[in-house]
Amino acid sequence: MALDPGHAPDEAEWADLLARAARASLYAVVTTGITCRFGCPSRTPLRRNVQVFGSLESALAQGFRPCLRCKP
Numbered sequence: 001m002a003l004d005p006g007h008a009p010d011e012a013e014w015a016d017l018l019a020r021a022a023r024a025s026l027y028a029v030v031t032t033g034i035t036c037r038f039g040c041p042s043r044t045p046l047r048r049n050v051q052v053f054g055s056l057e058s059a060l061a062q063g064f065r066p067c068l069r070c071k072p
Contacts (some may be wrong), residue, residue, distance in 0.1 A: 002022070003016045003057065003058040004055065004058040004067060005058070005062070006028065006051035006052060006053045006058065006062060008022060008040075008047075008049065008051065009027065009047065009052050013025070013027075014047055014050075014070075016038050017044070017050070018044065018067060019040060020038070020039045020040070022038060023039070024038050024040035024054070025052055025053060025054050026038070026052070026053045026054075027051065027052050027053070028050070028051045028059050028064040029045040029049050029050060030050070031045070031046075031049045032045075032065075033059065033063065033064055033065060034065055034067050035053065035056065035059035035064040035066060035067060035071050036067040036069075036072060037067070039070070039071040040070035041070055042070070044068075044072060047067045059072075
C-alpha cells in the first residue's frame, strides 16, 4: 500500500478545519512540522501551510510529528 503524499485542503476540508469539525483524515502544518486531527483546539494555521493526509502513518512518513494537544 502506497503512502498518501498529502495534498492542499479543498474547500470542504478547509471549512471543516475552520469549524473544528471531526473528520477521518488529518492535517499537517508545514511551518511547524506538526500533524493534528480535524477538531484540534490548536491555533488555526494559514491555509497555504496546510497539507491533508489520509492517515497518521502517511504524515509521519513525510516527517511530521503528532500534536501534543490532540494526540492523533
